[in-house]
Amino acid sequence: MSQVRVLVGTRKGAFVLTSDAKRQRWDVSGPHFAGWEIYHVKGSPADPNRLYASQSSAWFGQVIQRSSDGGKTWETPGGGVTPSPGGMPAGESNKFVYDASPETGKPLTTHQWYDGTQKPWVFKRVWHLEASLDDPDTVYAGVEDAALFRSSDGGETWQELPGLRGHGTGPSWQPGAGGMCLHTILLDPSHPDRIFVAISAAGAFRSDDAGKTWKPINRGLHSQYIPNPTAEVGHCVHRIAMHRSRPNVLFMQKHWDVLRTDDAGEQWREISGNLPTDFGFVIDVHAHEPETIYVLPIKSDSEHYVPDGKLRVYRSRTGGDEWEALTKGLPQKDCYVNVLRDAMAVDSLDPCGVYFGTSGGQVYGSADAGDNWAPIVRDLPAVLSVEVQTLP
Amino acid sequence: MIRVVLPPHLRTLARVQGEVELDVRGPVTQRSVLDALEATYPMLRGAIRDHGTHQRRAFLRFFACSEDLSHELPDAPLPEAVATGAEPFLVVGAIAGG
Numbered sequence: 001m002s003q004v005r006v007l008v009g010t011r012k013g014a015f016v017l018t019s020d021a022k023r024q025r026w027d028v029s030g031p032h033f034a035g036w037e038i039y040h041v042k043g044s045p046a047d048p049n050r051l052y053a054s055q056s057s058a059w060f061g062q063v064i065q066r067s068s069d070g071g072k073t074w075e076t077p078g079g080g081v082t083p084s085p086g087g088m089p090a091g092e093s094n095k096f097v098y099d100a101s102p103e104t105g106k107p108l109t110t111h112q113w114y115d116g117t118q119k120p121w122v123f124k125r126v127w128h129l130e131a132s133l134d135d136p137d138t139v140y141a142g143v144e145d146a147a148l149f150r151s152s153d154g155g156e157t158w159q160e161l162p163g164l165r166g167h168g169t170g171p172s173w174q175p176g177a178g179g180m181c182l183h184t185i186l187l188d189p190s191h192p193d194r195i196f197v198a199i200s201a202a203g204a205f206r207s208d209d210a211g212k213t214w215k216p217i218n219r220g221l222h223s224q225y226i227p228n229p230t231a232e233v234g235h236c237v238h239r240i241a242m243h244r245s246r247p248n249v250l251f252m253q254k255h256w257d258v259l260r261t262d263d264a265g266e267q268w269r270e271i272s273g274n275l276p277t278d279f280g281f282v283i284d285v286h287a288h289e290p291e292t293i294y295v296l297p298i299k300s301d302s303e304h305y306v307p308d309g310k311l312r313v314y315r316s317r318t319g320g321d322e323w324e325a326l327t328k329g330l331p332q333k334d335c336y337v338n339v340l341r342d343a344m345a346v347d348s349l350d351p352c353g354v355y356f357g358t359s360g361g362q363v364y365g366s367a368d369a370g371d372n373w374a375p376i377v378r379d380l381p382a383v384l385s386v387e388v389q390t391l392p
Numbered sequence: 393m394i395r396v397v398l399p400p401h402l403r404t405l406a407r408v409q410g411e412v413e414l415d416v417r418g419p420v421t422q423r424s425v426l427d428a429l430e431a432t433y434p435m436l437r438g439a440i441r442d443h444g445t446h447q448r449r450a451f452l453r454f455f456a457c458s459e460d461l462s463h464e465l466p467d468a469p470l471p472e473a474v475a476t477g478a479e480p481f482l483v484v485g486a487i488a489g490g
Contacts, residue, residue, distance in 0.1 A: 034404075035400075035401055036401065057401065058451055059399075059401070059449065059451040059452060059485045059486070060401060060402060060405070060439040060440070060449065060452075060485075061438050061439055061449060062438065063405065063435070063439070076405070076435040078434070093435075094435070094437065094438045094439070094443075095437070095438060095443045097443065097444060
């Protein structure tokens, strides 16, 4: 019988939630890495027992953790305890160094700060880990300050893909309220060299040559909070989602506005329709219905909680524009939580399961595509990310 | 042997309990102690000082013998009591919320 494994990153550790395909009874393990911020935990599509976790702390910096048994045990790749000082491993699994070589892309040393001045790039943390579709040892990391790194040795060492920062618009990128982070990495299953990324606040970018060169794909985005609302870059994209059967169709939750593209980002159009507010962070696509999408509207950029005290997921079965509120099992009174950009995911069972985690520490799940919801756990630390694995 | 006391999160990361004992050859300084610590526990690289610049992370302090040594030069000798193992070298996390 199939199993579902939900990987939850929180402000104070990681949790692994498992259930059979009924998705009614859940086993909760954790906290793993107790006391540390876990921005993201992600499994490999090629080997579901291979997990990567981004563990970070303002005190102690960035740590990459790896599991080869589905989260039961963890190791710091390339940095384990060694029997003697001589001949120890490099211990560089936590080392993210920006590429500054002149050969690889016009070494870029500054970006725009909140006040418009230029600041040097400084590594802070890994926001998002995305394992390769076919190799468990290859994994991408989206980091703050925004850049894309790749490891091809299971996370032991990391190399920047410098063409992204170096392609020319970097000096006009600026941090959003949460920092200048590369938070979304989408790998195209039908076009192995195509990668989509999104950055707050720069926008969406696409590479068609495995990350060597990049182009901004922000035409159709409109952002009132930047000097030129239709600028090539500078948009605060919060999240992008793809259905693997149609990788040219992308759905975006921007700072304000929900949008879609049908041509791999060449042109976007707004699909906010009848949403109560089109501010939000998460967006995801049903596992079996590529025109069924989910968002979770948040009141505004200054009021990071759900509107009217009601926790409502909105579902569109028409690829946007027409939305219905999903409320059964969710609090509809006195609720003021937020749901962050990496904190929604779907499983691939039938019916499709949908999951999200809140700033209040609840992880909600629906085993029927959003019609009915129930809390899996309700008192975790604030949830930063939710990922789901469907296991055979 | 040089004795080092790590904050709890770093003891967990390094998978050690209690104090760490290190064999430091040559002058006993912040740099030589941290070099020896990171050589034995490579997962601590970057967690106490920056990977590249070796600057102390902002929310960490170094103490020994009731003195704050955080702003001493990295190659300045540590107190004799640390060098003899009579007193530990302490890596302390700042109290900064969270």
